[in-house]
Amino acid sequence: MMSRIAVSSVMLAAALIAGCAQQSSAPAASVAAAPAAPVASAMPAGSFDGNYWNKNGAMGTGSQCNTTRFGYRLTVKNGQASMRSATAGVLSGPVSPDGTIQIQSGNNSLNGKITDNKFVGDLSMGRTGNCHFPLDYTKS
Numbered sequence: 240m241m242s243r244i245a246v247s248s249v250m251l252a253a254a255l256i257a258g259c260a261q262q263s264s265a266p267a268a269s270v271a272a273a274p275a276a277p278v279a280s281a282m283p284a285g286s287f288d289g290n291y292w293n294k295n296g297a298m299g300t301g302s303q304c305n306t307t308r309f310g311y312r313l314t315v316k317n318g319q320a321s322m323r324s325a326t327a328g329v330l331s332g333p334v335s336p337d338g339t340i341q342i343q344s345g346n347n348s349l350n351g352k353i354t355d356n357k358f359v360g361d362l363s364m365g366r367t368g369n370c371h372f373p374l375d376y377t378k379s
Contacts, residue, residue: 289379290313292376293375319332327345327347327364338354346364347363349363357375360373
């Protein structure tokens with residue numbers, strides 16, 4: 240027969256186990272996760288899509304182009320910008336989510352930014368890239 244101490248120990252152990260079991264099965268207080276900090280919104284890839292140009296073209300500056308005037312269009316489709324020129328061929332590259340365009344091909348480069356349906360930037364061409372065309376285009 241068990242002694243009173245043994246019975247008491249068994250009962251105490253059973254009570255402790257039952258108490259722990261009740262605690263672990265009780266629903267834990269829910270702690271709401273803090274909402275994620277907002278991420279700077281990036282424009283969707285196609286949001287800049289369209290043709291940008293200036294009907295008056297652009298006046299070149301620099302030793303290689305003197306007063307050359309041109310009207311090359313900037314086309315954006317699915318987040319890719321391209322401009323075809325007579326001397327540089329096609330300059331093509333991505334438009335960043337903030338509208339920035341930075342395209343380099345040999346000595347030719349197209350740099351600028353699309354904001355509010357306007358592209359403002361610079362086209363550099365020539366053997367040394369020193370013929371610059373400031374661009375102020377509107378989306379058509």
